Amino acid sequence: MQIPEIKTRLTITQVLNHYNLRPDRNHRLLCPFHEDKTPSLQVYPDTNTWTCFSTNCHAGSGDVIDFILNKEGFSKHEAIEKATKLAQS
Numbered sequence: 515m516q517i518p519e520i521k522t523r524l525t526i527t528q529v530l531n532h533y534n535l536r537p538d539r540n541h542r543l544l545c546p547f548h549e550d551k552t553p554s555l556q557v558y559p560d561t562n563t564w565t566c567f568s569t570n571c572h573a574g575s576g577d578v579i580d581f582i583l584n585k586e587g588f589s590k591h592e593a594i595e596k597a598t599k600l601a602q603s
């Protein structure tokens with residue numbers, strides 16, 4: 515599956531569900547990419563992107579593939595493979 519197709523088929527909500535991550539009603543989440551005490555990670559369901567606003571965080575922002583890449587410590591290639599599987603499930 516090509517990246518544009520993954521992005522049309524896989525939502526950020528599906529990815530979060532896969533990792534049992536539940537954003538609050540403001541679409542904020544304890545960031546899984548750094549030691550987070552207050553929810554620093556903002557999820558944008560409309561664009562299927564996310565941003566971590568903590569200055570302690572290396573992850574920054576990204577899309578569904580970047581989320582998987584950071585969460586798993588994957589290479590881009592591995593993250594695309596996993597995203598393809600999730601998009602088809």
Ligand SMILES: [Zn+2]
Binds near residue numbers: 546550555573
């Ligand atoms: Zn973070």
